[in-house]
Structure formats: C-alpha cells, structure tokens
Amino acid sequence: MERSTVQVTVPGSRVSDGPAETRAIGRRIGSAAMPGTVLALTGELGAGKTQLAKGVAEGLGVTSVVNSPTFVLMNEHVGRLRLYHIDAYRLGDPEEAAAAGLLDADHADGVTVVEWADRLDGWLPAERLEIHLETPAGAPMRRLLRLTATGAAHEELAAEALRGS
Secondary structure, three states: OOOOOOEOOOOOOOEEEOOOHHHHHHHHHHHHHHOOOOEEEOOOOOOOHHHHHHHHHHHOOOOOOOOOOOOOEEEOOOOOOEEEEOOOOOOOOHHHHHOOOOOHHHHHHHHHEEHHHHHHHHHOOOOOEEEEEEEOOOOOOOOOEEEEEHHHHHHHHHHHHHOOO
C-alpha cells in the first residue's frame, strides 16, 4: 500500500507573528483533529512548541492548564478528544519512550502532541503532522512553521494550519 505524503515548505509554510497567533494556529488544528491525530513538534528551545500545544488543547475544548510536561514526560487532558501531551526533551533515547508507554496504541482514541519529536526518531507513527518551528533572524517574536504531513487526515490538518486567521 502506497503511503500518501505531502510536504509543505516555503512558500507554503506559515508565519506566526507572535504567541497569540501560534496558539490560534494550534486552535484550528485542535478543532479539526480527529481520533488518532499525531502532531510531532520540533524546534529550538523557546520556538513556540508549547504555545502551539496550548492552542491545540483549546481547540479540543480542554479546560485544564496545559504546560510542557518536561519532568513527567506526559500529561493527559480531557476535552472533546483526549489530549496526550508528551515532552521528549529529557529522554536519553527513543527506547525510553516506548518503555514508559508514551507511544501507546491506547492513544488512538485521542490526539497526541509530541514536543521534541526529533528525539523519538523511528518510533513515531508513520501517519502524522510534523511541524518544525523556527525563529527567523532579527524577528524574535515571529515564528516560521514548516509542515510535513503523512496520511490524508494529517494532510487536511496541515491545510487547516495554513489557512489565514
């Protein structure tokens, strides 16, 4: 079976002018997310991964506080769909994530957001939406979001993320 892949890069990438817009992009993704959605977020420290995750939570109707789960590795939140928010920053290798049950098939009922997803190389599901956030030189509040979607459902989420406000 052939895997459907679309890569959206500059100029198809999305620019965010600040944290509020990054959250708004996340809200659109969360509102459109379906069970089994996997968002793989990458970027330098402070690039906006957690802001995007907070927006996804808002789009899912999560009312609990969403912070980066750096020290507990994963937080679970209840909304329209369950949100499994994973932070792989402190993992030594991808096998630790598997051993801790962070990438569990039980998460297929909800939306999984993985910060520092590049640390789980080879362990993420094939179908996912990868979002790389970067800060353009000379624009400390602006973010460039580069999207790569694999699978039809994630391609639709990428299109939603690229729509205007």
